[in-house]
Amino acid sequence: MEKTIVKIEKLSHRYSTNWAIRDINIEIGHTGIVGLLGSNGAGKSTTMNILCGALNQTEGNVYINGIDMKLQPELAKKEIGFLPQNPPLYMDLTVDEYLWYCAGLRHIPKDLKKAAINEVKERCGIAHFSSRLLRNLSGGYRQRVGIAQAIVHRPRLVVLDEPTNGLDPNQIIEVRALIKEIAMDRAVIFSSHILSEIQILCKEIRMIENGRIVFSDTMDAFNNYAAPHSMLIHFSNPPSATELQQVEGVTKAEFLTERQVRVFFSGDQDIAERIVTISVEKGWRLKEINLDKSALDEIFKQLSNQTAKQ
């Protein structure tokens, strides 16, 4: 069996004269959720549409379980379930009618259709809405139907383009739980422009900016990279910058006002505890301490600059 379910090689796509994605390389294993993070217009949908055979690339190759999407698109597509950004839901059909239609499109044999549909309805928690028109379902339930159509033929890979967009907080939690459940026995690619969504769900992350992959690693590695490396501290009886720099892990101390100082550090974040303890011992009278947030925009910018220089 192939070690990877998805292999994308040097993928580039141009809409008329503008390159939407350039030289994208991605490999994905057989189970778990991989997050595709990118700001609006970064190239997520273009990549996903090509990956699922809905758009023909200008350059490069896509292999699904070793099958070349360009040479054997029908065979490759059998392995994929796709929920595009705008799900193809027919509002005048009931849940059952719609899933029958989708099962037909996926060439599920007639005698297996009923069982396959019942199974996905159970799995996606929509069995009690079998006879309801799609137009009368809430956004969260419509999204569940969208996910059900994506897994009805038991694909090894499910691609979900911004599936939690436009849902309310409760619906988001429910759809996330469903995605986690379906990723137990298959690979899921999940795209979002919201970092926290990807952090909650994914074990791996591919970050795309201006059409290029700028970060590709585990979620832990990303969190480490994006972790704050500075904090803002307010003392009533401040020490000198030199005294602060003597605290283990502190690399620099910059006073913003007489009593407010930005402290830069490397390594673990227990440094805040160390400063609190030392401050009590030395009578610095610490009033406030806050870790600086790493702004996602800043991380995107840094990573894009690094990639541009390579």
Ligand SMILES: Nc1ncnc2c1ncn2[C@@H]1O[C@H](COP(=O)(O)OP(=O)(O)OP(=O)(O)O)[C@@H](O)[C@H]1O
């Ligand atoms: N059909 C099209 N014709 C021309 N340009 C397009 C087309 N579709 C996308 N683009 C452009 O390609 C670039 C990548 O768009 P894409 O939709 O892939 O990004 P995205 O990361 O999915 O963004 P969003 O989250 O906003 O959908 C953008 O500059 C976009 O304007």
